[in-house]
Amino acid sequence: xxxxxxxxxxxxxxxxxxxxxxxxxxxxxxxxxxxxxxxxxxxxxxxxxxxxxxxxxxxxxxxxxxxxxxxxxxxxxxxxxxxxxxxxxxxxxxxxxxxxxxxxxxxxxxxxxxxxxxxxxxxxxxxxxxxxxxxxxxxxxxxxxxxxxxxxxxxxxxxxxxxxxxxxxxxxxxxxxxxxxxxxxxxxxxxxxxxxxxxxxxxxxxxxxxxxxxxxxxxxxxxxxxxxxxxxxxxxxxxxxxxxxxxxxxxxxxxxxxxxxxxxxxxxxxxxxxxxxxxxxxxxxxxxxxxxxxxxxxxxxxxxxxxxxxxxxxxxxxxxxxxxxxxxxxxxxxxxxxxxxxxxxxxxxxxxxxxxxxxxxxxxxxxxxxxxxxxxxxxxxxxxxxxxxxxxxxxxxxxxxxxxxxxxxxxxxxxxxxxxxxxxxxxxxxxxxxxxxxxxxxxxxxxxxxxxxxxxxxxxxxxxxxxxxxxxxxxxxxxxxxxxxxx
Amino acid sequence: xxxxxxxxxxxxxxxxxxxxxxxxxxxxxxxxxxxxxxxxxxxxxxxxxxxxxxxxxxxxxxxxxxxxxxxxxxxxxxxxxxxxxxxxxxxxxxxxxxxxxxxxxxxxxxxxxxxxxxxxxxxxxxxxxxxxxxxxxxxxxxxxxxxxxxxxxxxxxxxxxxxxxxxxxxxxxxxxxxxxxxxxxxxxxxxxxxxxxxxxxxxxxxxxxxxxxxxxxxxxxxxxxxxxxxxxxxxxxxxxxxxxxxxxxxxxxxxxxxxxxxxxxxxxxxxxxxxxxxxxxxxxxxxxxxxxxxxxxxxxxxxxxxxxxxxxxxxxxxxxxxxxxxxxxxxxxxxxxxxxxxxxxxxxxxxxxxxxxxxxxxxxxxxxxxxxxxxxxxxxxxxxxxxxxxxxxxxxxxxxxxxxxxxxxxxxxxxxxxxxxxxxxxxxxxxxxxxxxxxxxxxxxxxxxxxx
Numbered sequence: 001x002x003x004x005x006x007x008x009x010x011x012x013x014x015x016x017x018x019x020x021x022x023x024x025x026x027x028x029x030x031x032x033x034x035x036x037x038x039x040x041x042x043x044x045x046x047x048x049x050x051x052x053x054x055x056x057x058x059x060x061x062x063x064x065x066x067x068x069x070x071x072x073x074x075x076x077x078x079x080x081x082x083x084x085x086x087x088x089x090x091x092x093x094x095x096x097x098x099x100x101x102x103x104x105x106x107x108x109x110x111x112x113x114x115x116x117x118x119x120x121x122x123x124x125x126x127x128x129x130x131x132x133x134x135x136x137x138x139x140x141x142x143x144x145x146x147x148x149x150x151x152x153x154x155x156x157x158x159x160x161x162x163x164x165x166x167x168x169x170x171x172x173x174x175x176x177x178x179x180x181x182x183x184x185x186x187x188x189x190x191x192x193x194x195x196x197x198x199x200x201x202x203x204x205x206x207x208x209x210x211x212x213x214x215x216x217x218x219x220x221x222x223x224x225x226x227x228x229x230x231x232x233x234x235x236x237x238x239x240x241x242x243x244x245x246x247x248x249x250x251x252x253x254x255x256x257x258x259x260x261x262x263x264x265x266x267x268x269x270x271x272x273x274x275x276x277x278x279x280x281x282x283x284x285x286x287x288x289x290x291x292x293x294x295x296x297x298x299x300x301x302x303x304x305x306x307x308x309x310x311x312x313x314x315x316x317x318x319x320x321x322x323x324x325x326x327x328x329x330x331x332x333x334x335x336x337x338x339x340x341x342x343x344x345x346x347x348x349x350x351x352x353x354x355x356x357x358x359x360x361x362x363x364x365x366x367x368x369x370x371x372x373x374x375x376x377x378x379x380x381x382x383x384x385x386x387x388x389x390x391x392x393x394x395x396x397x398x399x400x401x402x403x404x405x406x407x408x409x410x411x412x413x414x415x416x417x418x419x420x421x422x423x424x425x426x427x428x429x430x431x432x433x434x435x436x437x438x439x440x441x442x443x444x445x446x447x448x449x450x451x452x453x454x455x456x457x458x459x460x461x462x463x464x465x466x467x468x469x470x471x472x473x474x475x476x477x478x479x480x481x482x483x484x485x486x487x
Numbered sequence: 488x489x490x491x492x493x494x495x496x497x498x499x500x501x502x503x504x505x506x507x508x509x510x511x512x513x514x515x516x517x518x519x520x521x522x523x524x525x526x527x528x529x530x531x532x533x534x535x536x537x538x539x540x541x542x543x544x545x546x547x548x549x550x551x552x553x554x555x556x557x558x559x560x561x562x563x564x565x566x567x568x569x570x571x572x573x574x575x576x577x578x579x580x581x582x583x584x585x586x587x588x589x590x591x592x593x594x595x596x597x598x599x600x601x602x603x604x605x606x607x608x609x610x611x612x613x614x615x616x617x618x619x620x621x622x623x624x625x626x627x628x629x630x631x632x633x634x635x636x637x638x639x640x641x642x643x644x645x646x647x648x649x650x651x652x653x654x655x656x657x658x659x660x661x662x663x664x665x666x667x668x669x670x671x672x673x674x675x676x677x678x679x680x681x682x683x684x685x686x687x688x689x690x691x692x693x694x695x696x697x698x699x700x701x702x703x704x705x706x707x708x709x710x711x712x713x714x715x716x717x718x719x720x721x722x723x724x725x726x727x728x729x730x731x732x733x734x735x736x737x738x739x740x741x742x743x744x745x746x747x748x749x750x751x752x753x754x755x756x757x758x759x760x761x762x763x764x765x766x767x768x769x770x771x772x773x774x775x776x777x778x779x780x781x782x783x784x785x786x787x788x789x790x791x792x793x794x795x796x797x798x799x800x801x802x803x804x805x806x807x808x809x810x811x812x813x814x815x816x817x818x819x820x821x822x823x824x825x826x827x828x829x830x831x832x833x834x835x836x837x838x839x840x841x842x843x844x845x846x847x848x849x850x851x852x853x854x855x856x857x858x859x860x861x862x863x864x865x866x867x868x869x870x871x872x873x874x875x876x877x878x879x880x881x882x883x884x885x886x887x888x889x890x891x892x893x894x895x896x897x898x899x900x901x902x903x904x905x906x907x908x909x910x911x912x913x914x915x916x917x918x919x920x921x922x923x924x925x926x927x928x929x930x931x932x933x934x935x936x937x938x939x
Contacts, residue, residue: 080542110505180537417555
């Protein structure tokens with residue numbers, strides 16, 4: 001990674017660093033071909049809809065750090081999502097047996113005065129107040145469009161007051177306008193956390209650090225632990241729902257891998273450079289083939305290639321009969337998959353094993369690092385499919401749902417409600433769904449069967465809900481606006 | 488004690504300190520965006536960074552006990568999603584393109600352009616782009632004067648109505664006898680807005696009025712266009728919406744009355760209905776007759792719950808941390824109708840200074856309790872917790888943010904009645920009107936006697 005500028009204050013955007021694209025529509029084959037030739041173009045849309053920004057991931061993720069106080073150095077609205085985030089925080093904590101409490105957040109509540117005269121004074125007051133009120137081990141400072149445009153020097157302010165504040169202050173540079181690729185926000189968040197990770201003392205030679213996003217919850221962690229424990233590998237989850245002393249000691253592990261290569265991309269490279277921790281970033285362990293792939297890569301980090309083969313063999317034999325049962329019930333069905341691309345492609349691999357045809361697979365952004373290898377794998381295993389890459393963009397989904405008429409949406413929070421509104425039943429993969437590993441394959445396979453057996457909710461809703469688009473739109477090319485008038 | 492707390496921002500005053508812990512509102516942009524979504528058929532068009540729409544939509548909708556709102560919410564909302572280059576080169580072209588492509592793609596009765604921080608800071612001339620569009624197209628369009636830092640989401644609600652009045656509504660109009668508008672219930676910020684608007688509408692229809700709730704019904708833009716035809720505007724809020732009603736009086740000559748706090752239970756609701764009737768010249772006896780059955784029925788349910796109330800919650804101390812509208816309604820009902828004792832009422836919606844005395848009066852005068860509550864205006868969640876710790880409450884009526892705190896630190900029962908509400912689902916639920924008090928007791932007794 002020649003262009004990876006580590007240790008700078010501000011992480012480069014994904015577009016700059018990985019040539020990430022946020023607008024593509026076409027076949028999987030075309031995407032692979034263009035990617036290999038290096039001619040994927042960064043494009044915009046002539047029409048765009050509300051989506052996520054680079055500030056959301058840092059706010060959302062740092063809210064899940066145990067004991068943290070999140071400071072939004074922003075106008076009041078940028079942290080408005082916290083009620084929603086509190087719901088996920090509650091769920092995540094509950095599943096891990098942690099005491100239930102509120103997310104602690106302070107907004108610097110920038111007003112017209114600060115926009116003219118600068119807001120760093122407000123920030124300093126907020127940090128001091130957070131420290132006095134809650135005595136937290138860590139305080140994360142989230143920047144915003146407004147603080148970025150007025151040019152507040154957040155780092156200088158933090159350095160000025162850090163000596164008088166007990167908590168470690170972590171500034172996260174994540175102005176919402178910096179990147180159309182939401183994962184830039186992950187990079188900003190994890191880059192900030194690296195600031196508190198200490199030099200390793202003694203290495204825990206059998207422990208792997210596994211990066212896990214909010215959307216892959218506790219039941220999935222249990223399955224991964226079950227499989228790795230069989231060959232004597234311990235797991236340390238990172239970075240959510242864990243306390244700061246665990247985060248500080250993150251570098252003591254023998255290796256690092258990830259349940260979401262989209263999330264961990266920047267972090268691993270900086271982590272390796274700083275602390276010499278080797279890493280592997282296989283696709284998400286969903287379905288048999290990708291779980292095998294993931295386990296082999298993870299085991300290899302600790303030199304346990306041979307031991308893991310036995311586990312894989314046993315598990316295959318164990319789940320095969322039940323998987324065949326599920327497969328019979330799903331024969332000939334068509335699915336639309338809608339998540340970030342790392343998750344979509346892994347679920348697509350499971351669907352291949354369940355005998356379901358994927359007609360469209362969605363990603364919110366694409367880069368070769370986590371996209372190319374699984375796409376090439378899938379290309380050889382299934383007939384061609386459409387890939388839709390967009391920072392959400394519901395109008396394109398609506399068109400594709402209508403054009404492809406899938407039997408089921410394999411999707412999450414982002415697309416789920418929308419498929420229902422067009423009469424397509426959803427087999428949801430939500431923050432409480434179990435879908436990874438071998439047991440997860442069975443569990444989620446059964447979920448799909450259930451969703452297909454009774455689609456009445458989707459059918460009812462679709463008859464009574466009107467979508468806002470003109471009817472002509474549904475006969476147009478769904479990707480018509482990509483690269484048009486892109487300013 | 489209360490006095491060593493950092494003083495937080497106060498409306499219309501230079502703030503001592505800006506900072507706010509776990510705020511209970513969003514920005515004007517957020518308020519205007521949810522208000523737009525709450526009128527059917529309107530197309531909100533966001534001129535903001537990429538994430539402002541989502542953040543505010545999911546924040547305000549999830550925070551008001553809901554899952555979704557409107558026909559064009561969340562990912563469906565057109566947004567210019569401004570990036571770094573637009574900050575350098577300006578975002579007007581991006582907005583122009585967005586308006587044209589939205590018109591190409593979407594059916595909409597009214598386009599509502601809602602800007603956030605970025606265009607205000609870089610100086611985009613949104614008015615010009617909107618006027619250009621208006622000149623060339625038939626689709627009606629208005630432009631709300633929001634940004635991220637010119638006030639809170641309550642003001643955003645008022646700015647939305649301002650834009651409607653200034654840019655959409657035309658005069659002269661013929662006044663329609665018996666038509667009234669309800670103003671002052673802000674979608675989402677008032678967590679019971681859906682149920683309360685329906686119930687207030689139903690209540691006023693009992694006395695023969697035609698009610699325009701403006702938000703939340705199926706009539707869409709028609710409910711906006713009907714606003715000037717009203718014979719009377721009813722502001723159901725001790726402060727919010729008064730300026731809107733003033734403006735409507737100036738522009739269309741519509742008189743208005745203010746209901747100081749949500750009418751909860753038969754007693755307050757009867758007063759409310761009589762006040763409205765008086766203003767419209769409806770004879771008192773006619774109203775008495777129209778609402779007799781409702782009152783009887785409400786007290787029948789009151790009878791059902793009386794034993795439980797007496798055994799479980801007689802003479803209970805309770806504290807409230809809620810918006811002024813809800814705080815007044817619930818406090819008056821629980822004291823005057825149920826015999827409970829209010830210790831402290833914390834007002835969390837930051838009313839303008841000039842309105843605070845009247846809010847205080849409604850909470851301390853004509854209250855049948857041996858004690859009068861302390862009334863404190865505070866919007867910072869940490870400070871609210873500190874204040875609550877000073878009072879021995881059996882019941883805390885607050886937001887979801889007081890839930891764990893009430894159980895762990897106060898050993899008090901907790902019911903979510905104010906924003907943010909993310910521990911209950913609220914669709915048709917209402918505490919207003921003749922039966923609203925019964926609903927409140929139902930929820931409260933459920934926490935008391937059957938929490939397991």
